[in-house]
Amino acid sequence: MLSxxxxxxxxxxxxxxDIWAIIKxxxxxxxxxxxTLWVLLIIFLPLLGLILWALLGPKG
Structure with missing residues (x-):
């Protein structure tokens, strides 16, 4: 149950x-x-997309 x-x-x-990353x-x-590519990546690969966006995504 705890798991x-x-x-x-x-x-x-x-x-x-993921929602925060998409907004950013x-x-x-x-x-x-x-x-568009970043949003699709985050939607279809939530964990990997988030990590890749944090490392390689658009800044500013």
């Missing part, structure tokens, strides 16, 4: 971070094509 609660908490935190991508100065 299910931990998994649910992890999923919720990941969802919140949209607010960035990157071109529309780059923004």
């Amino acid at each position: 299910m609660q931990v998994g649910g908490l992890f999923g919720f935190i990941l969802l919140a971070l 991508v949209i607010q960035s100065n990157a071109g529309a094509g780059v923004k």
Whole structure:
């Protein structure tokens, strides 16, 4: 039962971070094509997309 609660908490935190990352991508100065690719990457690969965006994504 505890593992299910931990998994649910992890999923919720990941969802919140993904939403935050998508908002930051949209607010960035990157071109529309780059923004679209980052948003799709974050949506379809939530954990990997978030990590890659944090390391390589558009800044500012």
